[in-house]
Each structure stands twice: as structure tokens, then as C-alpha cells.
Amino acid sequence: MSTPFPASRRPDAIVVGGGLHGSSTAFHLAARHGLKALLLEQTYPGRHASGVNAGGVRTLGRILPEIPLSLASMEIWHRLPELIGDDCGFVHSAQVKVAESEADMETLRARDVELRALGYTHEKLLDAETLRELLPAVSRHVVGGAVAENDGCAIPFRAVTGFRRAAERLGAEVRSNWRVERIERTGEMWRVSGPAGTAEAPLLAICAGAWGDKISAQVGEPVPLNPEAPMLLITERITPFLAPVVGTTSRRLSFKQYPNGTVLIGGGYRGIADRDSERTILKFSGLATNVRVVCELFPLMKTVRIVRAWSGIEGVMPDAIPVLGPSLKAPDLVYGFGYSSHGFQMGPIGGRIVADLVATGKTNLPIEAFSIGRFA
Ligand SMILES: Cc1cc2nc3c(=O)[nH]c(=O)nc-3n(C[C@H](O)[C@H](O)[C@H](O)COP(=O)(O)OP(=O)(O)OC[C@H]3O[C@@H](n4cnc5c(N)ncnc54)[C@H](O)[C@@H]3O)c2cc1C
Known part of the structure; x- marks a missing residue:
């Protein structure tokens, strides 16, 4: 890691949003480009x-x-301690998708053919017997599945904190309770303002999650982002029975057991989100x-x-992939939001x-x- 900037140095870039994407952006701006x-x-x-x-x-x-980005992200997850000095609670464990019927298995086979034609080998098909070795407690009706052996899970808040602290160690400034309500380009600078005041920098990144569209609309780039509220449940501690993270092929489920015995249950069932x-x-x-599932x-x-x-508030795009790239209407403005319920890994x-x-x-x-x- 490079040397921190003097505290008095003015920022080179403003990053709006202190989630994992904003914190990771602030870190990489300093670590890769020497920008504050x-x-x-x-x-x-x-x-x-x-x-x-x-x-x-x-x-x-x-x-x-998303695959090339997701694979590149996975490489970073595996070397977080050397990159940011914190493993973010990342545990390497397989992710498994179970097939509950022959139709499910056919869906997984078709994907396997598609992936191999594109040269991807990170997912593998599992027959019923191999699947049961990985998931001994799974119901007898399961007929097979697919696995990504290099995947895992991490502790969300710790991951944000790990990237934020690494960015701060390299000189980034982080301000809480600072809502950006307006962005304006004046000359060569971006000026952002809100109840906490105004701030200026030549470069601007919008990593505002489920609120990103409110900002992109201000430069004439509205997008159809839907704020949603995926829900999660956690159980009491039980005897360990599950190592991989488990999903399903035709139903909605995400399921894993933590080392302390608690079981986390999700799968994209939605509550009500009020982002205001x-x-x-x-x-x-x-x-x-x-x-029930x-x-x-x-x-x-x-x-x-x-x-x-x-539950938490997530920005979901109609095509389920994020808005990631430069503004097409304004200079020195980059977007990274709308990760549509699967942006933690990214x-x-x-x-x-x-x-x-x-x-x-x-x-x-x-x-x-x-x-x-x-969306233009
Ligand atoms: C319950 C749930 C379960 C999920 N499970 C998984 C999973 O297992 N794996 C996975 O990969 N993904 C998962 N996701 C999705 C993942 O959490 C998100 O895609 C990812 O965290 C998005 O990160 P972000 O930094 O873009 O957004 P956020 O974490 O929402 O961060 C955006 C930040 O911007 C701030 N902000 C917004 N507007 C402004 C403004 N105007 N001024 C200042 N600040 C602003 C917000 O307060 C917020 O803190 C899940 C999501 C939820 C809700």
C-alpha cells in the first residue's frame, strides 16, 4: 500500500455512498491511482x-x-488480507445449487453446455450421489445439482468496514450523515450539496445503491431502478450439518450454516422498501x-x-444487472449502483x-x- 496523503490535501474524487461498492471504490482510488x-x-x-x-x-x-467480473472479484476475495489487511470474515466453501427434478437437472445441463462453449469451467454438474456426499442432510427427492468450488461467504458489515478502514489508512476521508441531494458541474469541478454542506472535486463516483437513480436523473440519465427489500431469517444454534452454501434451481432459496451453528435462510422473498x-x-x-422450502x-x-x-433496501434493475460505467452525458462521472440483489460478491x-x-x-x-x- 502507498503512503497516506496529507490530511490537508483536497479530494481528487467524491464518492457518493458508503456501502461495499463505495468503500471499495475509495480504497482502489488510493491504492491503484494515488487519488484521494x-x-x-x-x-x-x-x-x-x-x-x-x-x-x-x-x-x-x-x-x-457478470461472469468475468464475478470471477475477477472472487480472486480478490481470496487475497483480501494481503490487499486490505482484513479477511472480512471470508470463508472459502462451495456453493451448491440443487436440482429437485429431472426438469431442474435439464436446466443445469443446458447451462453447463452454455458455460463450456464460452470457455468457463468454474461450475460443475453433480450427480445425486456426489451431491449427497456434500449435503448429507438433503431430502431424498433431490436428483443432482451444480457446484462452484471456489466460492464462499463473508461477514457483510465487516467487509464494508475492512474496505473503508483500508481506504482511510491510505488517506481517504469518510463522512457519515452527509446526504448528497444535488450534483452540479461547474467548470472543471463537480460540486455536491446537501443538508451537511457542499463539497467539490474534479471527479465523481455514484455508488449510491438503491438511491443511485435519484442522482443519475439529475444529469439527464434516469433509469428504471426499483427499490426492493429482500428478507432474511436466522435460526437458533444447532449441531453442524451443512458446509456449503445452498441454493435451488427452480425455487427461491439461499441457505447456509455459520460456524456457530446458526442457519441463515434467504432466497429473495421481498418485504416492503421505503427508501425515503x-x-x-x-x-x-x-x-x-x-x-417451507x-x-x-x-x-x-x-x-x-x-x-x-x-431485510435491507436493494436497488433492482429490470434486467437484474447493475448500472456500471461512465455517464454518457456528463464528464468525469462514473456509476456503480443497482446491483439487483447479488452485488455483495461483486x-x-x-x-x-x-x-x-x-x-x-x-x-x-x-x-x-x-x-x-x-435505458436511453
Ligand atoms: C437482505 C439482502 C441479502 C442479500 N444477499 C446477498 C448475497 O448473499 N450475496 C450477494 O452478492 N449480494 C447480496 N445482496 C445484495 C448486496 O447486498 C448488494 O447488491 C450490495 O451490497 C450493494 O452494494 P452497494 O454499495 O451498491 O449498495 P449499498 O450497500 O446500499 O450502499 C449504498 C450506500 O449509499 C448511500 N447513499 C445513497 N444515496 C446517498 C446520497 N444521496 N448521499 C449519500 N449517501 C447515499 C446509502 O445510505 C448506502 O449506504 C443482498 C441484499 C440484501 C438486501
Whole structure:
């Protein structure tokens, strides 16, 4: 890591949003380009999706344009201690998708053919017997699955904090309770303002998660982002029975057991998101469906008590991929938001890409599919 900047140095770039993507951007701006970031966060870093998610670090089942980015991000997850001095609670464990019927297995086979034709080998098919070796407690109706062996999970709030602290050690300034309400270009500078004051820098990155569209609209680039509230449940501690993170092929489930024995249950069932008040409301019907799927797949879960449920606010795009790339209307402005419920794993690389674009206008990864121009 390079030497910190003097505290008096003015920021080279403003980063709006203190989630994993904003924190990773601030870190990479300093570490790769020697640029000082001023990171502005409306509440506190990690308050929203990045700090409250399921912690799944998954390349398995990625939408095709995301695969090169997701694989590059995975490499970073595996070497976080040397990069930022913190492992962010990352644990290497397989992610498995189970097939509950021949139709599910056919879906997984078709994907396997597609991936191999594109040269990807990070996902492998599993027959019923091998799957049961990985998941001894899975229901007998499961007929096979797919696995990504290099995946894992991490501790969300710790990951945000790890990147934020590493950025601060390199001289980035982080301000909490600093809501950006307006952005304006004046001459060669970006000026941002809100109830806490104004700030200026030549470069601007918008990593504002479910609020990103409010800012892009100000430079004439509105996008159809939908704020949603994915929900999660956690159980009491039980005897360890599950090492991999588990998902399903045709139903919604994300399921894992922590080393302390608690089991995290998610799968994308939505509560109600109110991004103006920054609050969510749980929908118990969705939680009940989520639990039913779990009990069908892992019958031993029928007697386990749920301890807590919560949800977070996530920006979801209609095509389920983020807005990642330069503004097409304004100079020195880069977007990285709308990660559509699977952006935690992408945080390390998303921030690196935004930082590279802010600093040099270029990235070595394919990002055309994520252009804000697709909504023009
Ligand atoms: C319950 C749940 C479970 C999930 N599980 C997974 C999972 O297992 N794996 C996975 O890969 N992904 C998962 N996700 C998705 C993942 O959490 C998000 O895609 C990712 O964290 C997005 O990061 P971000 O930095 O873009 O957004 P955020 O973490 O939302 O950060 C954006 C920040 O910007 C701030 N902000 C917004 N507007 C302004 C403004 N005007 N001024 C100042 N600050 C502003 C917000 O306060 C917020 O802190 C899950 C999401 C949820 C909600």
C-alpha cells in the first residue's frame, strides 16, 4: 500500500455512498491511482444492503455478462488480507445449487453446455450421489445439482468496514450523515450539496445503491431502478450439518450454516422498501414460504426455531444487472449502483472498476452490458 496523503490535501474524487461498492471504490482510488477520495454517506457506512445481506460470495449461477467480473472479484476475495489487511470474515466453501427434478437437472445441463462453449469451467454438474456426499442432510427427492468450488461467504458489515478502514489508512476521508441531494458541474469541478454542506472535486463516483437513480436523473440519465427489500431469517444454534452454501434451481432459496451453528435462510422473498424513510417492513407470508422450502429440502429444519428476521433496501434493475460505467452525458462521472440483489460478491471488483474508470476512463474488464445507455 502507498503512503497516506496529507490530511490537508483536497479530494481528487467524491464518492457518493458508503456501502461495499463505495468503500471499495475509495480504497482502489488510493491504492491503484494515488487519488484521494472524499466518501459521503447519508447515514453510516454499511447501514444498508452491504451491511445487512446474506454474505453470499457466489460465482455460481451468475448472469452471463457478470461472469468475468464475478470471477475477477472472487480472486480478490481470496487475497483480501494481503490487499486490505482484513479477511472480512471470508470463508472459502462451495456453493451448491440443487436440482429437485429431472426438469431442474435439464436446466443445469443446458447451462453447463452454455458455460463450456464460452470457455468457463468454474461450475460443475453433480450427480445425486456426489451431491449427497456434500449435503448429507438433503431430502431424498433431490436428483443432482451444480457446484462452484471456489466460492464462499463473508461477514457483510465487516467487509464494508475492512474496505473503508483500508481506504482511510491510505488517506481517504469518510463522512457519515452527509446526504448528497444535488450534483452540479461547474467548470472543471463537480460540486455536491446537501443538508451537511457542499463539497467539490474534479471527479465523481455514484455508488449510491438503491438511491443511485435519484442522482443519475439529475444529469439527464434516469433509469428504471426499483427499490426492493429482500428478507432474511436466522435460526437458533444447532449441531453442524451443512458446509456449503445452498441454493435451488427452480425455487427461491439461499441457505447456509455459520460456524456457530446458526442457519441463515434467504432466497429473495421481498418485504416492503421505503427508501425515503430508509426503512423496510417484513412480509410474513414470504418468510413462511421461504421456511417451507427449507423444510422440504432439509427435513431436519422442521424443529429448529427462528430467532430473528430482517431485510435491507436493494436497488433492482429490470434486467437484474447493475448500472456500471461512465455517464454518457456528463464528464468525469462514473456509476456503480443497482446491483439487483447479488452485488455483495461483486463489491471488490465493482469498486476497482469504478476507480479505474474515474482515474483513467478505462477498465480491462468487459462492462458494455452494464452501460447506463441501455435505458436511453
Ligand atoms: C437482505 C439482502 C441479502 C442479500 N444477499 C446477498 C448475497 O448473499 N450475496 C450477494 O452478492 N449480494 C447480496 N445482496 C445484495 C448486496 O447486498 C448488494 O447488491 C450490495 O451490497 C450493494 O452494494 P452497494 O454499495 O451498491 O449498495 P449499498 O450497500 O446500499 O450502499 C449504498 C450506500 O449509499 C448511500 N447513499 C445513497 N444515496 C446517498 C446520497 N444521496 N448521499 C449519500 N449517501 C447515499 C446509502 O445510505 C448506502 O449506504 C443482498 C441484499 C440484501 C438486501
